[in-house]
Amino acid sequence: MNGRRLMPWALAGLAALASLVVAFGATAAPMKNERISLVTDVGRLNDRSFNQLAYQGLLRAERVLGIRKQVYESRTPADYTPNLTAGARTQSALTIAVGFLLGEDLNRVAKQFPKENFAIIDFPYEALADKPQNVRGLLFKSEQAGCLVGHIAVKQLIREKKRPILSAVGGIKLPSVDAFIAGYRFCARRVSRRAKVLIGYSQSFTDSAKCKEVALGHISRGAGAVFQVAGGCGLGALSAAKQKRKWGIGVDADQGYLGAHMLTSAVKRVDESVYATIQAIQKGTFRGGMNTTFSLANNGVGYGKLSRKVSRALRLEVEALKKAIIRGRVKPPATL
Amino acid sequence: MSVTPAAQPPPQQEPTTLAARFALYQRAGGVITPLLTTLLALFIAGLVVRFTTGASPLDTGRAILDGSGLTWFIPESVMDIRSVAGTYDDWPSEAEARLNAEINLQQTLIFTTTLILTGLAVAFAFRCGLFNIGGQGQFFVGAIVAVAVGAEVSGVGRVLHVPLVLLCAALAGAVWAGIAGILRATVGAHEVITTIMLNWIAYWIGSYLFSLGGPLQSDRSRQVPISNDVQESAKLHVFWGDFQGLHVGFFIAIAALVAFYLILNRTTLGYGVRAVGYNPEAARYGGISVSRNYFLAMAISGLFAGLAGAVDIMGWQYRYGQIDIQQSDIGFAGIAVALLGRNTSIGIFFSALLFGALLTGSNTRNLALPIEPELAGNMTLIVQGLVVLFVAADLVILYLWRFRKRLGLPRREPKAVGS
Secondary structure (H helix, E strand, C coil), X not given: CHHHHHHHHHHHHHHHHHHHHHHHHHHHXXXXXXXXXXXXXXXXXXXXCHHHHHHHHHHHHHHHCCCEEEEECCCCHHHHHHHHHHHHHCCCCEEEECCHHHHHHHHHHHHHCCCCCEEEECXXXXXXXXXXXXXXXXXXXXXXXXXXXHHHHHHHHHHCCCCCEEEEEECCCCHHHHHHHHHHHHHHHHHCCCCEEEEEECCCCCCHHHHHHHHHHHHHCCCCEEEEECCCCHHHHHHHHHHCCCEEEEEECCCHHHCCCEEEEEEECHHHHHHXXXXXXXXXXXXXXXXXXXXXXXXXXXXXXXXXXXXXXXXXXXXXXXXXXXXXXXXXXXXX | CCCCCCCCCCCCCCCCCHHHHHHHHHHCCCCHXXXXXXXXXXXXXXXXXXXXXXXXXXXXXXXXXXXXXXXXXXXXXXXXXXXXXXXXXXXXXXXXXXXXXXXXXXXXXXXXXXXXXXXXXXXXXXXXXXXXXXXXXXHHXXXXXXXXXXXXXXXXXXXXXXXXXXXXXXXXXXXXXXXXXXXXXXXXXXXXXXXXXXXXXXXXXXXXXXXXXXXXXXXXXXXXXXXXXXXHHXXXXXXXXXXXXXXXXXXXXXXXXXXXXHHHHHCHHHHHHHHHHHCHHHHHHCCCCHHHHHHHHHHHHHHHHHHHHHHHHHHHHCCCEHHHHHHCCHHHHHHHHHHHCCCCHHHXXXXXXXXXXXXXXXXXXXXXXXXXXXXXHHXXXXXXXXXXXXXXXXXXXXXXXXXXXXXXXXXXCHHHHHC
C-alpha cells in the first residue's frame, strides 16, 4: 500500500535528481575537464629538478582541479615542435612548455595556432622572436631565494667560527642560473664584508661528476658551504659537500631529504607556477602576451627546510629578511 | 614462413684476423638473421611491457606502429587508430587521425634520414675493417660548420648556398675522421681510441662556440646558449607537411645509400677498401696500399657523418646549441643501424627506418598506454636497448651455429626449416 503511494513521488524525485545531474553535468563538464598539455625539454620527466617539478604541479592540478593531463616527453630536440603541435591540435586548454630550450619552437607553433593558449616556464614572452599574444611567460625571482640561502649560509658559518667562504656551482652560465648566484652573493656580502663567494660552472646540467669536481675545488679553497644551481648535475656538488663535511644547499626543489649535511634549499616553485596557471585557465583569467612573475610575495620562491642545527635566532632573522625583501627594502640583483 | 634461408657462404679457409672473422659473420645469414633478431627483440620487449606495466604487448606493438606513422601507407589500419582513440577520446575525426599519422610519418622519416647517414659513416669504415666510433664527433663537426656557413654567410642565393653548406660540412666531417685515419695509417694508433677522443674534442669545441658570449652564439637572444638561425637561403626545401615537415635531405640520404653501394662495388677505391677489410695482409701482398685505404675509408665515413649534421641543421633544426650537443646521441645510434643493416646499403635503409619508427612510435606523444608518462619514456629506451643487444647477440648465435658444425653435429636441411 505504502509502497504504491510512494512510487510516483520516488519516481518524480529520481527524475528531478537526474535532470539536475544532467544540467549540472552539462554546465560543469567543459569547465572541469580541460585538457592540459605539458611538454618537457630533453631533461625529461625524472630530472629531479625543473621538468619533474612542473610535472608535480600538473599532477596536483589533476588531483585537485580535476583537469585531464597529457604529458609529452621530448627525447630529442626534434620532438619539440611535434609535441607542442600535438598539444595545440588536441584542443588543450593550455600547453605548457618547460624551459627556454623550447622557446624558438614555441614561437613558431604559437603563431600557427593563434587561438590556443600556451605558457613557457623561465622565459619572458617578449624574448620570443614574434612576441605571440597567446603565450604567457612564467618567470621567477630566483635572486630572492638565492639571497635568503646566502644569508643563512654566512650566518651559520660565522656562528660555527669558520671562515665565511661560500661556493656556488652553476650548471651552464644562463640568466636563470646566474639569478640565484647573484642574489646569493649579494646577501652573503651584505651580512659580512669578509664573506667571499667562489663561483664555478660545470658546463652541464646532467653529469654529476663534473659538478662534484667543481665543488671539491671550491672546498679545497676553503669553502664551508656549497650551493648547487645545476639540476641533476648539482647532486654531485652536494655529495662533495657531504663527503668533506661541509654544508650543502639545494636548489629548485626542497632537497633537505638528501641528509644531515643539507643546510637548506633555494626553492623555486615551478610546480606552483604550473598549478597557478592552470587555475587561471579554469577561472578564465588567463591572458597571453604577458608574464607572471613568481616571487617571495606570492610564494613562488622561498627557502626549504632548515637544518636542525640552525638556531632559533637565525630562523627569526631569515623571516625578517624575507619580509624586508617583499617590502622592497632589500633588493638583490638578478645578474652577476 | 615461405622465405628460404640465404645460401651459406661457400666453404673456405678460416679467416684469421678478428675483423675478417667479424666480416664473415656479418655476411652470413643473409636477411633472415637480422629479421629474426628484430622480431626476437620486439618479443622480449613485449614481455617486459607485460610484466612491468601489465599492458598487452600486442596493443603496445600496435601503438608503436600507429605512432610511427607507418600505418599511413595502409588505409584500412588508419581507419581504426587505436592509440589515437586512446589518447584523444573526444577527437573522432578521421581526417584528424590521418593528419596525425602523416605528421608522425614525417618525423619518422626525418629521423631515418639522419640515421641512414650516421649508419653509413659506421658501415663504410667497417667494410675496411675499421670501427668508427667517432660518428658522433663527425656529426658535431658537420653540424657546427653547417651552422657557421649557413648563418654567417649570406647573399649568395639558395642555388649556391645549399650546396656550399653541404660541401663544407661534409668536408669538415671528412677531415675530422681523416685525422683518426691518418693516425691509424701512420703510427698505428687504434681508431676506436682516437675517434672517441675526437668525439670529446668536437663536443667541447661546440660547447664553447655556442656558450654565452661564444663566437657562434646568437645575436638575437643573448641569454640562451644557441646559435643564430641559418639563413633562409641555406634551408632545405620542406616538401611535405606544415609542422616540421619532411625536407629534401631525405633524398640526399637515399643518394648517399646509392653512392655507398657504387663506391664499394663499382670502383677501384671500393675494391681496395673491401680487400683491406677482408684481410689487410693479403691486400698488402696484392699490392694494395693498406694505409692509404685506412685513411680514405675513415675520411669517406666522416663525409657521411658530416653530411648528417648538415642535413639536420638545414632540414629542420636551423640552429644548434650547447644543450643539443650534450643530449645528442644520433651518431652512436648509427652504430646500431650499421650493425643491424649488415653494413649494406639496403640493410642500412631498413634498419634506419626501423630505428626511426621506434624513436617516433614509442614517444609519449604517441604511446597511449595505461602507463604513467614517466614509465613510457623509459620503455622506449628498453625497446631500443633490447634491439641493440640482440643485434650484437646474433653474432654470438652465428658463432655457436658454426661451432656446432665444427663438432660434426647433423645440420638440419633447409626444407625442414621451411615446413
